[in-house]
Amino acid sequence: MAEKLIKEMGLPKSMANVFAARNIPTAQEALALTEFELMQLLDVGMAEVSSALARISEIACPPYQTALSLMEQRMQKEDHAGHLPTGLKGLDEALCGGIPFGVLTELVGPAGIGKTQICMKLALLASLPTAYGGLNGHVIYIDVESKFSSKRMIEIGVQGFPDIFNMRGMAQEMAGRILVLRPTSLSKFTESLQQIKDSLLRQEVKLVVIDSMTAVISGSYGLSSDRLLSRDYGQGAPRQNLLAIGDALFCSSDIALSLFLSFYSRSLAEISRIPIVVTNQVRSQTRDEGCQYSFQVQSTEDPAGYDSHLVAALGINWAHSVTIRLVLEAKSGQRFIKLAKSPMSPPVAFPFKITAAGISLLNDYGRELKGAEINRIHSHGHGDVINFDGKGCGGDQWGRPA
């Protein structure tokens, strides 16, 4: 709406001409100026400028909806009332039915915890027919780290949905709906976003997965994500070094993030409402990182507590932009999926395991979390978690043996 031309807004002819003559073609330019600047620039009086601005604002402003009509619209028009069910009962209940459409959902966790497994499961779910709890649509899977395994995905399908996948030709059709993109640079990634936008317009795509966002950003800076974020820097490296890396990451990430976020907000809100799932890596928390306001008394937190705690690799600006954050962690030999940020549920944690059929919760009763526990990411002990049930999943991708 911001790009709408001023001359098509029904202003008085003379006024519209003045705007055009002064090279203010759209609302975007007009609203970036104050009334006085406009009076100077257009050489007209206060009253004319105010009425013109009021008109431009009215047209450029998107129409309102009442919350009730919004709800009715979602109930009637969208599959599963605007949610992609994850098939994990407890989590679906906490999320009011699954991963919501139209918002950014993030998976954070240490390497090997099962982020990619969940992504593949969700991709598969979205491609299933509606009767089986899916969205019956295409999926775009941006696989930045080259970790997508179609073999594993089919296995999840065969184990999890034997009725569909044992039908002749169905496996091919389901897998055929998942389009995997492997951008190698930031410019390629941007290109992919543009392509997605086009296919969103054709209303075919029902889910976008980006695995992982961190790799997009650190990759753009020319350093491999492993090196940049590796925990090796944690203890040994001098602090300056660490800070410099932090800064570099911050600068490059800012550009890439704002690029992605403006894409996300436009396409989701204006073109079509679909769920977007992205993954985020972890890094160790540096001592210098602010976690308190200036008015708070400096707490003397146990310094030993730091090295076992990880934080999400992308910083606070990014964290504000995601609507739902799911943290995957391992603690004393058990994996947990935590609903760390969500506008509809208190923070809860569910124990889970990775199985041949994807991922399953050990129980559906979430344990409520409080305080700092919500955002802490534990990774100790997950190296020796062995979640094999021995049925043909020998790889180390989803249940890495020690």
Place this chain on the structure above:
Amino acid sequence: MEVGRLPISASHRAKLISAGYTTLSSLSSLSPSYLARELNITDSEALEILKVASLNSRLDRTDGGQAIVNGAQTAWDMLHEEQLLPRITTSCADLDNILGGGINCKEVTEIGGVPGIGKTQLGIQLAVNVQIPVDLGGMGGKAVYIDTEGSFMVERALQIAEASVLDMSEYNDLLHKENRACQMKLKPNDILESIYYFRICSYTEQMAVINYLDKFISEHKDVKLVIIDSVTFHFRQDFEDLALRTRLLGGMALKLMNLAKTYNLAVVIFNQVTTKYMDGSFQLALALGDSWSHSCTNRVILYWNGDERYAYIDKSPSLRSASAPFSVTTKGIRNSASNYKRIRMM
């Protein structure tokens, strides 16, 4: 006062000055037609200039002892008015306490906090609470919800509305123990129907919606609360020109302040958090910079204190700085969990 400061178009100003009219007093005794001839403009334009000039010269005249200045109010009157103003409860008694009874009308309140602290929850809660009927001590107003991040969840709004209706009918029963006929009329769906929701996708749209609110609210006079969740999102993403950002934000704050004063409503804006290098260490601070921090009347920061959520009054002309715990429950914002047994999920 000089002609150069009159709100008239640049060419008119130039004509006035080149014809020798530099002060307002030089314009005071002129007739429109004379001025029109003098400046070679139309009669109506001349009339317009004289109108603006006479208005400004009246404002300018401060002599004459107890002159009644246009638009001013004595402090005594303001006190009376403030005492009459209802406040919007947050549904958390401790939080209401430090806010002096709730969110104040005629003021712009900024609320900031780290991701996941409950900003959006508080926003939805306020949008519901502004609708508490007058006979139950509320305002019986409607809410405008401007969503820049897409984080408004109708499911959650319905949950909070249902819990609120339940609480209200309980309270109603207490009030009218003997009079059972007095039934609650408000339904959760009515509450949702009175939340006007705008989904904003760029900063231009954000500027536009704030300009348009003036007209919108004059058509919907019962709107008593405007929520912007969050003011930061678009201004944090696509901006390189920081001077432009400061200017736009300043203009926006001014417009919101005007809106609050003119229509006697509360404006609540949410802000995000950033890290700032202060006194040799990184600390959390609200985003958008120092000049923005001047633009709101009240500023509340939500933060984690150990295992509990706290709110802190960071800035206010009338409230003392204090902090209070609150919690986010399935029913919405409530008193801190330590005060009673926590309701378990499911």
